Each structure stands twice: as structure tokens, then as C-alpha cells.
Amino acid sequence: MKVALLTYSTKPRGGVVHTLALAEALARAGAEVTVWSLGRGGDEGFFRPVDPAVRVRLVPFADRPGEDVGARIARSIEELGLAFAVAGESYDVVHAQDCISANAVPDCVRTVHHLDTFTTAELAACHERAIVGPRALFCVSAAVAAEVRAGWGREATVIPNGVDADRFAAAAGPEGSAGRGRWRARLGRYVLAVGGIEPRKGTLDLVEAMATVQLVRPDLTLVIAGGETLFDYRAYRAAVDARAEDLEVFPLVLGPVPHDELPALVAAADVLAFPSTKEGFGLAAMEALAAGVPVVARDLPVLREVFDGAVGFATGPASLAAGLLAAGTPDARRVETGRALAAAHTWDAAARAHLDCYRALVGGRSRHPVRA
Known part of the structure; x- marks a missing residue:
């Protein structure tokens, strides 16, 4: 089966992490996989190496100083869609992982990782088309699927x-001690x-919580990675x-962390704070659990x-502050529960489930390959 x-x-956002890991697992399962993306700002590759079994097609996308978000989104859709169409390649399934790529290539299937609310006209229209247009939708959680249904x-x-x-568990083990x-x-x-x-990541609430935490634990610093x-x-x-500054919290903002260094950063933390206001699954929290690091998350369905x-x-x-402080008391049962939960979610299982759905789509109501 040929899959795009x-x-x-190319940056380490959750949907991009998902795309690469799924692509590699699909290739291990015998699919012929090509990953398409925009190479923003001169990027010639993804944030991490990609298995050679996966073909990568990057579409150059130059920065334009002063370009607003709406215009950049519209240009992203146009340039990715044009490059895909001009290539003239045929696939059994074209699977978009976000609203930009779902708008760029008609008649795709799409994963809705989470739902947003936009006020910018171009973004709102992009978001809407990317839900109503694809021939089939996937979600990474039942809660988001329920939002799509409603x-x-x-x-x-x-x-x-x-x-x-395994990567995060190893960082927490003896071989990861130097990195930690x-x-x-x-x-x-x-x-x-x-x-x-970001607003979606609940950073303001976390800063407020840390002001309380540091009254009790002045040794704990807030570290923010990614972005x-x-x-x-x-x-x-x-x-x-x-x-x-008002609260004298003074977070350390690392920005994007190299792929090979992220597991040790996670494994060395006392606790992972996950106060997001919108999520589709919570991959960063699951990675922390794999490393045995306690997690305090916002109470979302x-x-x-x-x-x-x-x-x-x-x-x-x-309550976030209370949870972060409570995480300082070891809870062996919760650590083992978290490690088992993370280990149960494998990309190979996800790939098998996707392939079952792809075969049903190709062999069901639409028997024709999805083509550029």
C-alpha cells in the first residue's frame, strides 16, 4: 500500500512527532510511505533523523518579513498543494495531520488532534474546511471524536x-545518568x-501556581521547553x-530542545506540569510517565x-500548586501505573490500526486510489 x-x-510539534513516528511504523508494517511537509525558513530536514525506509518530500517555504498569520496560512496551503499536485504521484491513501495539509490536498483523510477556536477569518475557514472536507476523519482520543460529532x-x-x-525509560535508567x-x-x-x-498550554496558570510552590520549595525552578x-x-x-516578574517566578525558557537531549531533560525533572487548556492526547505527559516522572495535568475530559x-x-x-507540591512525595504505585500505561501505547499498534482503516477506505465506498 502506498501512503502519503x-x-x-519540520519542527518538533506534537502533530509532526506523530507524523514521523507513524510513518516509520507504517513502513515497518510493509507500507510504502512518503512524508510531505513544508521546509520553513530554509529547513532541509526534520528536527530528527527519519528512517531511510520513509521517503521525505520537503517543499521549500521561504519566510516573508512582516507577513501576518492569515496570509502565511493561505500561502502554506497554496504552496504545499501546488507542489503535491505538480509532482503527479499516486497514492492509495493521502493522510493529512493538520488543517493546513488537509486544505492543501483535497480528498484526503485527516487526523484531528485537537480542536481550536480562531477569530482570524483565514484560520477559522481553514479549520472548518479541514473538518468538513476530508473523506474520513481520525482522532487520537474519544473525547475529541465526541467534540467532532457534537x-x-x-x-x-x-x-x-x-x-x-523505551527512549524515555532508558533516559531514566542507569545508562541515562550522565544526561540527567x-x-x-x-x-x-x-x-x-x-x-x-502559549495560551493553549496554560502558561499563565502555571506561573501563578509556581509562585505558591516556591514559597514552600524555593529550590524548584520552572523550566519551559519547546515552543x-x-x-x-x-x-x-x-x-x-x-x-x-510581578511574582518573582523567573522561568528558564529553553526553546526547542534537541531531539537526543529531550529524554534526559524529561527524566531529570522533579515533576512535569501539564496545565493545557486544549489537548488531543497528551504525548509529552505520556513520555514523562515512561520516564517515571510524576505528572500534574489540567482536569480535562x-x-x-x-x-x-x-x-x-x-x-x-x-490546585495545580498543590499537585506539584504533592508530587514531591514518592508514589510507587502511580509511577508503575504510568510506566505501564506509556508502554501499552505503541506506534506499531497505531500503524496496524491505521492500515486496517486505510484498507477499508480503499476497498469500501471509494475503490479508486487517492491521487494528487
């Missing part, structure tokens, strides 16, 4: 994310958040910086579905 997976970026009357097939659990030691020497004891400073995005969050970042029994839940800054 489409994503919008909002658009469409049924999505639920296929949970896989997790590279380097991070601790640099950062001390820390609460880790992954995903950058590559298409969107302009400068105003939110300024509000977070101002509030952090999707995170209850995926993590109930393995993490602590919080509803706002006060």
Missing part, C-alpha cells in the same frame, strides 16, 4: 497515539513544562513575562480519558 502522510512543519455531525475513528516509551546529571547541573531541581509559552509555532503569541508571552489513575489532576493555579 502530510504535515505542515460540532459537525461527523464520526471519527479513534486511534490513540503511540509513545516511544548534565541537565541537573545546569538547571538544578525543576518543574518542567513542554510546549512553549515552535506558526502563530504569533507575542502578546501572551509579554503577559506571562510581566506576571512572572480528554486527559481523564487517557491518564486517569496515572497522573494528578488540577483545575486552576491553586
Whole structure:
């Protein structure tokens, strides 16, 4: 089976991580897989090496100074779609992983990782078309599938994310001690958040919570990793910086962390804070569980579905602070529950489930290959 997976970026965002890991697992299962993406800002490859069994097609996408988000989204759709069409390649299934790539290539299938609410006209239209247009939808959790059903009357097939659990478990083991030691020497004891400073990541609530935490545990620093995005969050970042200064929290913002160094950063943390207001699955939290690191997450239906029994839940800054402080008391049962949960989510299982759905799509109501 020939499969094209489409994503919008080469950066380490959750949907891009999903795309590459799924592509490699599909290739292991015998599929012929090509990953298409935009190579933004001169990028000539993804944030990590990709298995040679997966073919990669990057479409150059130059930066334009002063271009606003709406225009950049429209140009992203146009350039990815044009390159895909001009290539003239045929696939049994074309699978988009985000609203940009779903708009770029008609008659695709699409994974809806999570749902957003946009006020910019171009983004709102992109989001809408990417839900109503694809011939079939996947979701990584039943909670998001329920949102799609309630909002658009469409049924999505639920296929949970896989997790590279072994990589994070190894970082927490004896062979990872040197990597953990380097991070601790640099950062001390820390609460880790992954995903950058964004409204969706609940950073303001986390800063508020850390002000309380540091009254009890002044040795704990807030460390924020990641944060590559298409969107302009400068105003939110300024509000977070101002509030952090008022509260004297002073987070250490690392930005994107190299792929090979991320597991040790996670494994060396005292606790992972996961106060997101919107998520589809929670891959960063699952990676922390694989490393045996306690997690405190916002109490969302999707995170209850995926993590109930393995993490602590919080509803706002006060309960988040309480959860982060409580995580300092070891809970062996929860650690083992979390490790088992992470190990149960494999990319090979996700690939098998996708292939079953692909075969049904190709052999069912639409017997013709999806073509560029």
C-alpha cells in the first residue's frame, strides 16, 4: 500500500512527532510511505533523523518579513498543494495531520488532534474546511471524536497515539545518568513544562501556581521547553513575562530542545506540569510517565480519558500548586501505573490500526486510489 502522510512543519510539534513516528511504523508494517511537509525558513530536514525506509518530500517555504498569520496560512496551503499536485504521484491513501495539509490536498483523510477556536477569518475557514472536507476523519482520543460529532455531525475513528516509551525509560535508567546529571547541573531541581509559552498550554496558570510552590520549595525552578509555532503569541508571552516578574517566578525558557537531549531533560525533572487548556492526547505527559516522572495535568475530559489513575489532576493555579507540591512525595504505585500505561501505547499498534482503516477506505465506498 502506498501512503502519503502530510504535515505542515519540520519542527518538533506534537502533530509532526506523530507524523514521523507513524510513518516509520507504517513502513515497518510493509507500507510504502512518503512524508510531505513544508521546509520553513530554509529547513532541509526534520528536527530528527527519519528512517531511510520513509521517503521525505520537503517543499521549500521561504519566510516573508512582516507577513501576518492569515496570509502565511493561505500561502502554506497554496504552496504545499501546488507542489503535491505538480509532482503527479499516486497514492492509495493521502493522510493529512493538520488543517493546513488537509486544505492543501483535497480528498484526503485527516487526523484531528485537537480542536481550536480562531477569530482570524483565514484560520477559522481553514479549520472548518479541514473538518468538513476530508473523506474520513481520525482522532487520537474519544473525547475529541465526541467534540467532532457534537460540532459537525461527523464520526471519527479513534486511534490513540503511540509513545516511544523505551527512549524515555532508558533516559531514566542507569545508562541515562550522565544526561540527567548534565541537565541537573545546569538547571538544578525543576518543574518542567513542554510546549512553549502559549495560551493553549496554560502558561499563565502555571506561573501563578509556581509562585505558591516556591514559597514552600524555593529550590524548584520552572523550566519551559519547546515552543515552535506558526502563530504569533507575542502578546501572551509579554503577559506571562510581566506576571512572572510581578511574582518573582523567573522561568528558564529553553526553546526547542534537541531531539537526543529531550529524554534526559524529561527524566531529570522533579515533576512535569501539564496545565493545557486544549489537548488531543497528551504525548509529552505520556513520555514523562515512561520516564517515571510524576505528572500534574489540567482536569480535562480528554486527559481523564487517557491518564486517569496515572497522573494528578488540577483545575486552576491553586490546585495545580498543590499537585506539584504533592508530587514531591514518592508514589510507587502511580509511577508503575504510568510506566505501564506509556508502554501499552505503541506506534506499531497505531500503524496496524491505521492500515486496517486505510484498507477499508480503499476497498469500501471509494475503490479508486487517492491521487494528487
